[in-house]
Amino acid sequence: MLEVERLSVHYARHVALRDVALQVRRGELVVMLGANGAGKSSLLKAIGGMVAPQPGARVRLGTHDLARMPAHRVVEAGLALVPEGRGLFGDLTVRENLRLGALPQRARKGESATFEQVLRLFPRLAERLSQPVRTMSGGEQQMVAIGRALMSAPDILLLDEPSLGLAPKTTKELFAALARVRELGIGILLVEQNAALSLAIADRGLLIENGRITGGGSARELRQDPAVRRAYLGAAH
Template sequence: MLEIAGLSVRYGKHLALDDVALKVGRGEIVVMLGANGAGKSSLLKAVGGMVKREPGASIRLAGTELAGLPAHRIVGAGLALVPEGRGVFGELTVRENLALGAFPHRGRAAEADNFERVQNLFPRLRERLDQAVRTMSGGEQQMVAVGRALMSAPAILLLDEPSLGLSPLMCKELFQALARIRDDGTGVLLVEQNARQSLAIGDRGYLLEGGRVVGSGSAAALGADPAVRAAYLGVAHGEAA
């Protein structure tokens, strides 16, 4: 469904992404693993139209070329980005934040159904619809951020470090929700510091190093690879997880 090829991003003289190619299918969680500075956030921002891409990139969603489109048209085409730091509107209520997510035409067409879907995914939000988001916990704010993205009815959801700063309980709830989002047919491209939990719910994964894809495979195969376990799961070679 989402096919990326030849994606490069440059900040001045620094090449942050170099000829990246990857795919995300319908109803599939794809995990992007890499050290800090590998280019993971730049990848999501470039796909979402938030940073300039180098010429020659192709970003196709269900056969439609998105490269070169502004961010709002990319959202309208079916891609939604939840950035690191959430980007919620703290002075607005949960209900108002979610309503803003339904602004694209594809979101307005199914606003009532998506509103109910978000509340079913995150029952805490149902209880706090009229609460100002700034008064909520970090985990609850992350639920609002994901919920707002889902209100646009995306075919593909891009997530940048969604569990950052969350409690173990909130992390568990978040990853359970992501699995349900995948099972509902939405594709997910996930950048996440918690590699263990990401691979546990993921279908496939890519390894990003120095702005280049250096490996890929099923989530199970990556989780069992000694080099991946040592680099991202905190497990030494030969040591059981």
């Protein structure tokens, strides 16, 4: 289980996060909802070792203390981050990008089985293994990015705005795949602009405002909450 306590992040004088606490269990999908600038991306980067938290933060995954651990060691401990923008190697093929995800020692023993699992999750990638990633659509690139993260054999997967810029049909396909990832026993912390779709597949949701967790509950409770409906779901929902 991922456990976060007293997590604060400062950028010079700007306070991005204040005393954030949360938990994500294996096989659980938790969505983080908040406006632009609320601190969602900073939270994922701090958990993933890309941004240093303030002293006193506690970030644990099982027996591993992730606070101030470099990003490559965080991955080795069992946590993978798919950042906004994906971070893929555009000139490399789908196969090469996926194989790069299996560099951690924890991933090597089961690399072949994980590779086949990724292709079952994203059948379209199986048809494009030799294609340079830069020539693919945004949705296909996002599948590669998630697949590469899964190749590291994570216990917890962090996703930052995976549907950003994608067509509605592709977004639905992607979220269906995330639901299947959860069924594999992998915990997911999802930052996502599409509140309706994310709450439809999530177990729980958290609300973040101005760098603080201000509320949360089961996905069903949040879908029915009038304030959440007004802020994130719109009149149509």
